[in-house]
Amino acid sequence: MNDLITVWRRSTVAELGWTSPSGPSGIPVVPLVLHDTPCVALPYAHADVALRLHRRHVAFSVTDQDAGGRTAVVGAGPVEVVEDLEGHEFVEHLLEQEVVKHPPSRLRADSLMARRENWWWVPRVLVRLDTIEEEYTLRPRTRAEDALLVREHAGRPVIDVVTVDGRSDRSTGSTGTTGTTDLWARDGGLLKGADEPAFVFSHQYSPDFERWERWFRSGHLSGESLLVEEADGAPTGKSPSGPLSPYGLWERFTNHRSLARTCRKEIAEARSRVPLR
Numbered sequence: 001m002n003d004l005i006t007v008w009r010r011s012t013v014a015e016l017g018w019t020s021p022s023g024p025s026g027i028p029v030v031p032l033v034l035h036d037t038p039c040v041a042l043p044y045a046h047a048d049v050a051l052r053l054h055r056r057h058v059a060f061s062v063t064d065q066d067a068g069g070r071t072a073v074v075g076a077g078p079v080e081v082v083e084d085l086e087g088h089e090f091v092e093h094l095l096e097q098e099v100v101k102h103p104p105s106r107l108r109a110d111s112l113m114a115r116r117e118n119w120w121w122v123p124r125v126l127v128r129l130d131t132i133e134e135e136y137t138l139r140p141r142t143r144a145e146d147a148l149l150v151r152e153h154a155g156r157p158v159i160d161v162v163t164v165d166g167r168s169d170r171s172t173g174s175t176g177t178t179g180t181t182d183l184w185a186r187d188g189g190l191l192k193g194a195d196e197p198a199f200v201f202s203h204q205y206s207p208d209f210e211r212w213e214r215w216f217r218s219g220h221l222s223g224e225s226l227l228v229e230e231a232d233g234a235p236t237g238k239s240p241s242g243p244l245s246p247y248g249l250w251e252r253f254t255n256h257r258s259l260a261r262t263c264r265k266e267i268a269e270a271r272s273r274v275p276l277r
Contacts, residue, residue, distance in 0.1 A: 004075035024150035028203035041124040044266035050125035054081035065140035077133040087122030120263040139186035144235035147202035193221030206244040
């Protein structure tokens with residue numbers, strides 16, 4: 001069995017998966033290590049999601065074969081969520097790791113001048129997996145149609161790697177009921193869905209990581225079929241990382257301004273409340 005911390009250290013991209021009263025969900029993340037503990041440092045654009053994970057069981061996974069190795073690995077347990085509003089912990093312990101793995105951070109924060117200009121990129125919400133209560137391996141994602149299936153078992157997230165049948169996927173990228181999608185477990189077994197809530201997602205990125213897009217299907221799983229109730233995006237290309245082309249100059253500028261505006265708004269709201277400890 002792979003050791004999560006070993007794979008987590010050497011990977012460029014990873015995922016978080018969790019369940020909540022509103023259903024299972026997941027996001028792609030940059031895998032970092034804080035004091036020998038798997039960690040992610042989410043910018044404040046994602047603060048709303050991150051703060052809801054405090055004390056919740058979360059699955060940390062590396063499933064892209066190109067990112068972590070020939071097998072996928074998942075580690076799950078309760079997470080500690082801490083607001084690092086001044087960015088001290090991030091700059092001292094995590095920034096060096098992130099600039100190696102995530103080129104946009106290299107541009108925004110790899111010098112004192114860059115950090116002053118992009119001050120909104122430094123405050124982070126840290127999500128740490130201090131105790132790994134469960135660890136297991138899976139078949140990795142090797143094709144664009146491969147994705148993570150997040151379900152709940154005994155109040156905790158369970159991850160499988162599945163292939164989404166594009167021929168049966170009638171989703172349009174909009175919300176609402178969008179049809180049925182067949183899923184195949186990559187290990188060759190049966191999913192045996194019992195009409196439970198399920199979330200299927202994957203992510204693709206451009207070579208410069210300015211574009212990093214998640215696509216998902218959300219609904220209820222019966223047997224091997226997902227009744228899709230909400231959908232966004234679609235897989236492209238032949239590999240999990242996709243062939244997303246980099247933004248043009250105007251798109252890059254627009255994306256940067258939108259991200260900065262969202263981060264500044266969330267940071268201002270965070271400073272107006274008592275920080276989470």
